[in-house]
Amino acid sequence: MSVATPQCLFLAKSAVLSALVLTAAGPLAAGTPFIILASTTSTEQSGLFQHIVPQFTARTGIEVRVVAVGTGQAFAIGRRGDADALLVHHRAGEEQFVAEGYGSERRDVMYNDFVLIGPRADPAGVTQADSIQDALVRIAESSSAFASRGDDSGTHRKERELWSTARIEPSGRWYRQLGSGMGPTLNTAAAMDAYVLADRGTWLSFRNRQELVIVFEGDEALLNAYGSIPVNPERFDWVKADLARKWHDWLVAPEGQTAIAEYRINGEPLFFPFRD
Template sequence: MTRRPFATIALALAALSGTGLAQASDDYIVLASTTSTEASGLFGAIIPRFTEATGIEVRVVAVGTGQAFEIARRGDADSLLVHDTAGEERFVEEGYGTERADVMVNDFVIIGPGGDPAGISEAETVAEAMRLIAEVEAPFASRGDDSGTHRAEQRLWETAGVEPGGSWYRELGSGMGPTLNTAAAMDAYVMSDRATWVAFENPQDLTLLFEGDEALFNQYGSLLIDPERHPHLKHDLAEQWHRWLLSEEGQQAIADFTVNGQPLFFPNAHSD
């Protein structure tokens, strides 16, 4: 899946809203969120519990975090759930949001071919692992889509003192699942959120090679959009979703979600 242009995203939003215009009387919200929360199956597990409790439907537009921010800035989504804390805080500071809150956490992992040609499984830090990949110019598949995962990857290269480029570094403009598929076909290294990796069904020779560094911490946040900037949005319904995510019931729903018996997200709600 390549990066979706504005027209394609606009069509998706129109389809979600039925007419393309938000109807205040309709008991649903449009949520702009990340591909990892959708592809992992999390929303399929927790949204029905929210809907049962409140009667409010949640319609998800799953894109990279950067695109999710843009959708929310334009006023084309009622709520926002993403994983780029610095970007989220900037969203509030710039007056687009009134509140952000930590909701849940998981981590990023570095995946690669079983033979591990760069030897990253022996690295002590993720920065060292990234340097080893660059030193041998082992193929690396990057999402390249301004998603939360891509932004985190770029920070790791910077920490490692590497400016990636050249034929070994492939920026795909893809979501996490398609990027993993491409990495599997290329026998390439790739950074993934753990949830999408665990749910991934086409690993071929790929295996998890590096994990556990604190720099791979992956925080997800929920944001309320400023009603003065976008008064047409369903702020009352969106706030019910936001508060439910932070509630004991919402946090338990997140904790209950597993794939193959493995929890993929860990609740850690508290307001900033």
């Protein structure tokens, strides 16, 4: 078997490939300081970060790497010390996170509201409801399809609170727990003409609406507040506390608050700063 030459060729090819692979890994080692921010799919998918993070980076030279997950999972990431800061939306959960010592402090950053989305035909007559509780009662009584996130996200936690204030334990074939993010849940709701609770930011930037429209909005109970929490360096000594603190402070400073207020889709603001 005179295989020496082709074998050498094979080795040469492998060497070239490995060199290619290794050089490709180069840019990762770049020394830009960065923090990991665990945040929600609603903020990421609304496009907010693409608007405000470059302004923060230009100002401070700190890169913000956003890991967008549900609020429940963001807490879980924070509890393992895998993020430097959180920007999430479930007040009770946030306060608990700080009280348990995982976060140093919590500050209000911005808010918008939740909206009840449903099919244009509105089989449950939700558009005539005078409160969100009334709207949910109408959906439950008519057994109209309702798509629930079912993923322990901030929106899902809010939805469960609203059902409980309406004194309804949703169950039955009409109540569908999807276990998905906001976008996939809206996609599914659009496909099965279901009602669904959504944050306004994701709804405004959502493209595949089909027959879905806003059927109920404006109740005070639908307020959706976002809080910032730096992860506690006393608990996890590796977190980048100084960098995370700069981000946390910038968000509530006039500059960050203005950046948030300026973000619009089709002229419509998505988030309102708390410092108004």
